[in-house]
Amino acid sequence: MQVQLTTNILKANDAIAALNRKIFSEKNIFVMNIISSPGAGKTTILEKLLLKLPPDIKPAVIEGDLATTKDAERIENTGVFALQINTLGGCHLDANMINQVLEKLPLEEINLLIIENVGNLVCPAGFDLGEDMKMVVLSVTEGNDKPLKYPVIFREAAVSVLNKIDLLNYVDFDLNQYEEDLIALNPDQRRFYISARTEEGLEPLIEFIVEKVRAKKGGE
Ligand SMILES: Nc1nc2c(ncn2[C@@H]2O[C@H](COP(=O)(O)OP(=O)(O)OP(=O)(O)O)[C@@H](O)[C@H]2O)c(=O)[nH]1
Ligand SMILES: [Mg+2]
Structure with missing residues (x-):
């Protein structure tokens, strides 16, 4: 019965x-769907990235959280439109939550x-939101x-970002093992290594996203 219900x-x-x-x-x-455990640095990455996008890239952000408008406020401080969805305890966003806020988004003015x-890292992996790309973020302290x-999300995400590499010297994170495991799970995945704090490695990630937006705009 439970299996049937989940399938439905x-x-x-x-x-x-x-x-x-x-x-x-x-x-x-x-459309990008960013997934990580709490505190890996999703919002911090966005705060930095949004300020560095070229003028032809016109973004908006949806923030999913159990409660509060804290992350949407952080994004709004960058000057980018942000909409907060509170799941009221739900551990992930679903496609219907996105569908219900579509008319509140400036869809005619954005391309990202x-x-x-x-x-x-678990629940959001199973729910397609209608995105083009899932990006999983892990921080070195994890x-x-x-x-x-947590193989499902690392297998599914077209892009992985290892964040907080500024802390590598203070933790026993094995970069070689991490890379080896990712390749075994998803050999086609694009892997980035960044510090949202120092902005090391951020530029290649931004270029990658910009290329994706331009390709979609061009009808690819
Ligand atoms: N040292 C270091 N700290 C970072 C880095 N990126 C983010 N942080 C810190 O990590 C903490 C969590 O960052 P957030 O951006 O709020 O993380 P999040 O993934 O959005 O968290 P939730 O929305 O709660 O899931 C904050 O204190 C950030 O300042 C980084 O590259 N290096
Ligand atoms: Mg956040």
């Missing part, structure tokens, strides 16, 4: 995600929609064993 929920979610994807495609909006999912322990 996911089927319903996938149908709405397909609808979202169609709407985003019609409007040439590239970034969705910061609820901080959690340990290099996480890709193998």
